[in-house]
Amino acid sequence: MILSILTPVSVVLWVGVLLLAVVVAALSSRKKTHLSSNLQVLPGPHGLPVLGCSHIIGRYNNPWHGFSNLRKQYGDVFGLTLGSRKCVVVSSLSAMKQVLVSKSEDFANRPDFLRFHAIFRGNRNYSIALCDWSSKQKVRREIVFPYMHPKCVSFGIDRMNTFITRELQELVTTLLTVENQLIEPRPFLLVCTANIFYQYLCSKRFHTKDPTFQRIVRIYDVVFRELFQGFAIDFMPWLKVFNEKRLKDLRDKADEVTKLTETIFDEHEKTLDEENLRDLVDIFLKHIKGTGNNLSREDAEVTVDDLCGGHSVLGNLWLWGLYLVAGYPEVKERIRTEVSRATEDRRHPCLQDKPALPYTEAVTLEILRVVASPIIPHVATKDTNIQGFHVPINTMVMFNTFDLNMDAQYWEEPRRFKPERFLTKEGRVLKPDYFFPFGTGKRTCLGDSLVKSTLLLGLGTLLQMFDVCTEEVNAPDLDSISGLVVPQKEIKLIFKQRLNFTNKSEYFSCSAL
Numbered sequence: 001m002i003l004s005i006l007t008p009v010s011v012v013l014w015v016g017v018l019l020l021a022v023v024v025a026a027l028s029s030r031k032k033t034h035l036s037s038n039l040q041v042l043p044g045p046h047g048l049p050v051l052g053c054s055h056i057i058g059r060y061n062n063p064w065h066g067f068s069n070l071r072k073q074y075g076d077v078f079g080l081t082l083g084s085r086k087c088v089v090v091s092s093l094s095a096m097k098q099v100l101v102s103k104s105e106d107f108a109n110r111p112d113f114l115r116f117h118a119i120f121r122g123n124r125n126y127s128i129a130l131c132d133w134s135s136k137q138k139v140r141r142e143i144v145f146p147y148m149h150p151k152c153v154s155f156g157i158d159r160m161n162t163f164i165t166r167e168l169q170e171l172v173t174t175l176l177t178v179e180n181q182l183i184e185p186r187p188f189l190l191v192c193t194a195n196i197f198y199q200y201l202c203s204k205r206f207h208t209k210d211p212t213f214q215r216i217v218r219i220y221d222v223v224f225r226e227l228f229q230g231f232a233i234d235f236m237p238w239l240k241v242f243n244e245k246r247l248k249d250l251r252d253k254a255d256e257v258t259k260l261t262e263t264i265f266d267e268h269e270k271t272l273d274e275e276n277l278r279d280l281v282d283i284f285l286k287h288i289k290g291t292g293n294n295l296s297r298e299d300a301e302v303t304v305d306d307l308c309g310g311h312s313v314l315g316n317l318w319l320w321g322l323y324l325v326a327g328y329p330e331v332k333e334r335i336r337t338e339v340s341r342a343t344e345d346r347r348h349p350c351l352q353d354k355p356a357l358p359y360t361e362a363v364t365l366e367i368l369r370v371v372a373s374p375i376i377p378h379v380a381t382k383d384t385n386i387q388g389f390h391v392p393i394n395t396m397v398m399f400n401t402f403d404l405n406m407d408a409q410y411w412e413e414p415r416r417f418k419p420e421r422f423l424t425k426e427g428r429v430l431k432p433d434y435f436f437p438f439g440t441g442k443r444t445c446l447g448d449s450l451v452k453s454t455l456l457l458g459l460g461t462l463l464q465m466f467d468v469c470t471e472e473v474n475a476p477d478l479d480s481i482s483g484l485v486v487p488q489k490e491i492k493l494i495f496k497q498r499l500n501f502t503n504k505s506e507y508f509s510c511s512a513l
């Protein structure tokens with residue numbers, strides 16, 4: 001993909017760029033001789049002028065396979081250039097922990113990709129996930145973190161439970177209309193997660209057939225796919241001239257989402273009661289009105305956009321999960337038995353049932369292990385080092401969690417889908433320290449709680465209600481899934497109803513608790 005964008009351009013331009021690259025390479029190799037004597041130069045492959053090592057990684061369908069192969073040759077911490085960008089790939093647990101935790105200040109920034117600016121109103125620093133570290137980001141995280149991590153018994157957990165339950169009911173109703181057919185469930189799952197997020201963050205629910213809402217969900221899906229792929233323009237920003245249309249298209253799509261969020265903020269502002277805050281939008285509005293803060297309404301709006309967009313990541317993960325579980329009849333059976341025991345099959349599972357669903361929770365962790373969503377790259381804020389290797393300012397750090405999650409040193413039979421690995425002998429859920437699917441340190445994920453809750457209830461409810469099947473004869477090939485947040489080909493599943501509920505509203509309430 002990276003190479004495919006390099007279509008022939010004028011010879012003059014190429015020669016100019018090559019000369020420039022040679023000069024830059026010469027200057028940077030001179031710099032190496034000035035390294036402090038106790039720091040080592042990063043090992044790694046030599047890059048070509050202009051392309052860097054893009055031609056090496058571009059050979060792999062899944063770039064993480066490329067990084068894993070280079071690791072065999074160059075070790076747990078190696079450097080390479082992709083286009084004009086200096087990068088480091090860290091693959092060992094200790095190197096990752098150093099970057100994310102003990103040296104988190106030195107690596108607190110995010111990559112400065114043109115596409116990110118296009119998505120976030122021309123300035124990626126409006127985004128909570130892709131901005132550089134700043135005092136504003138600290139404040140923003142301090143506001144969002146507690147909201148996204150409600151305590152066990154709290155108003156926040158009740159709202160989460162209510163919204164997830166309501167949307168699962170809607171989803172089950174929809175899936176019943178297409179039962180026994182081979183379908184692509186992704187759009188249904190995305191609509192379901194989008195409505196959960198809009199309700200939890202903005203108290204806004206859309207009719208699932210509302211065309212504006214469906215369009216917004218599709219836009220988020222396109223933007224999300226963009227975010228999670230590497231493109232030549234990220235590493236060779238001078239390609240901007242050939243990508244104006246793509247960037248404009250991204251900006252236009254993002255503008256549509258922005259307009260919706262602006263309307264939601266306007267509606268909230270008119271009815272704001274500072275003594276009774278309804279949701280995150282209200283919390284932000286109250287904060288903005290206060291004195292001495294450095295957040296603007298635009299910051300707040302983009303933050304909410306960004307968090308709402310998380311529904312797309314979750315929808316795709318859930319889809320991977322259903323696909324994986326469909327391939328393992330014994331896993332489906334164990335989830336069903338557990339949910340049945342917790343609910344007597346008179347109602348769907350609720351968040352209050354979590355202690356009674358350790359196996360289902362272990363399945364969610366195993367899905368996260370196998371899918372191995374990459375940690376968003378970090379960027380060095382100053383000249384620093386990783387395990388004694390010199391890392392210059394602005395170097396992008398990529399985390400090979402793909403290798404970590406499949407390392408036989410940590411995982412028994414790593415290439416088997418084995419949820420019980422997360423259970424103790426007593427049947428309790430145990431997440432080991434070397435497993436951090438939501439990152440660790442100062443820029444950890446803010447959506448983890450909503451993700452874990454939706455995935456637990458989403459799997460429990462759908463498997464209680466349906467036998468979820470694939471047409472594929474063999475169990476899923478885990479290597480073809482790992483590191484790919486978005487499935488490369490559309491996943492198809494069959495939902496066969498197995499539980500007949502006599503009273504639907506009783507089934508979907510937790511009143512029987």
Ligand code: HEM
Pocket residue numbers: 100128129130141306307308309310311313314317368373374375376377437438439440441442443444445446447448450451
């Ligand atoms: C579906 C599964 C998800 C996984 C596996 C996941 C994982 C991650 C990871 C690994 C990071 C990077 C941590 C780091 O850089 O150190 C991250 C960051 C982040 N995630 Fe998630 N995430 C998921 C869903 C979500 C959702 C649904 C939301 C929104 C509600 C969300 C919001 C964020 C934000 C805002 C950040 C950046 C935080 C910062 O830079 O300060 N994530 N996530």
